[in-house]
Amino acid sequence: MRDDEKPNLRRLPLFREMSTPTFDNLMQIAYSQTFPPQLELIRQGEYADFLHVIIEGSVELHATWNGRDTVMGVVHPVSTFILAACVCDEPYLMSARTRERSQIVMIPAADVRVALRRDSDYAMAAMRELAQGYRTFVRYTKNLKLRDSLERLAAYILYQSHKLDDAASIMLPVEKRHLASYLGMTPENLSRSIKAVQEHGVTVRGLQITITDRARLAAIAVPDPLIDGPGKITASPLPA
Amino acid sequence: MRDDEKPNLRRLPLFREMSTPTFDNLMQIAYSQTFPPQLELIRQGEYADFLHVIIEGSVELHATWNGRDTVMGVVHPVSTFILAACVCDEPYLMSARTRERSQIVMIPAADVRVALRRDSDYAMAAMRELAQGYRTFVRYTKNLKLRDSLERLAAYILYQSHKLDDAASIMLPVEKRHLASYLGMTPENLSRSIKAVQEHGVTVRGLQITITDRARLAAIAVPDPLIDGPGKITASPLPA
């Protein structure tokens, strides 16, 4: 991989605190690659060969069973994914595909495990990353189990706005049918929920959503940091 | 805490590989307590004061929002819970209550964090525990999003049997309404699903469930280790 890409990685929480020799060693065997859109990077069930770090673009995590498919999350730069599978040396539980042209750094999982054993600061960072990821998933599950679909949409809008300093207007970062799947509903249902939520302090035009009455929207969403997350402080990590 | 309780803890993956001084030090400040049934040990939103280890009994993890409540999991001996909150030094995302009279060892979270920094083997073990817990939650979420309620019940029965060496007959380990909540449905709905599943290779009397035709049941459940877990190999860890 190119030298000018390394500082980006070095800034990541997972790599920030590791020793320089360990980092340089990992970087020598890591390689960087740019993938076209819609490419399946990882298929669930395969063994974890590489820790992936997304540098540019975005990657969607999804899961399949018995012919059905659901979006589990989206990973944005700069963060790692499928750390858990690498640590456990077990099969991936989710698949991953690029949503757009994306640059990914891949580090062989075996080398990651060696580095973890050798560098305790690195292990601490990995531990924190996994703990964050664990909590992200607990919140996601609470959202699914405790809110119905209209409430989930309202909370999603409110949270997206909150991440942007409570901006009144936001653009949906993904196609609507992918958002629908992520929120645990069908595209048709999302369409109707979008119509319904416009009775509660929101106007929608295409992918642009404007909050006209935050209090009314919040009355539906009942935002809660124990579900929606801490706000604009950190990027959400999503290992696997 | 009593000396004769320590070997039980020492056997835990999380404590097995740590150095003896670190372990002894932690044990000096840890204390063991027996709680009555139905006692709220942890309330979601509070800050993580203690890492909890369950020695005897069982503990239910649940989550609350806007007056609704849902069961997120059950923890059995010997395992830890709410590790993630301790590691992150952030509020608990779930509440925990004893299901029966239970013995719990509590280790101050601050001391756990110190021990993690000092003992890299301990950090490695915590990392693995968190990775396992993360994966457990990914599977749980996949189950909720990809299967409908009858399929979830069928998979649950099949998996409980599988954990007991494919025993033909199992006893439900929890009250039905708690199982219903865990499986993401109402008690009434579980009742009807139990009736429905008896058309597919199962007979139920009270809490006892007998599989009469495994293939027929599997045709509904479509068991998958990427959702249901690895089988009878390990106890499922559930930190937080």
Add this chain to the structure above:
DNA sequence: GGCTATGATTGATTAATATCAATCATCCTG
């Protein structure tokens, strides 16, 4: 510009699940 592919929306319908109300077991207790 018209054509085509893709995704979004809408309407009609069905299926799944929740809710409400009542009854039925079961167990515990006095």
Add this chain to the structure above:
DNA sequence: CAGGATGATTGATATTAATCAATCATAGCC
């Protein structure tokens, strides 16, 4: 043993969400 609590079940109904089918935008693209 009767009475009372608790949880399970059942039936009727309402709500929610999924499915099916069609239409509608939009964005390339020739």
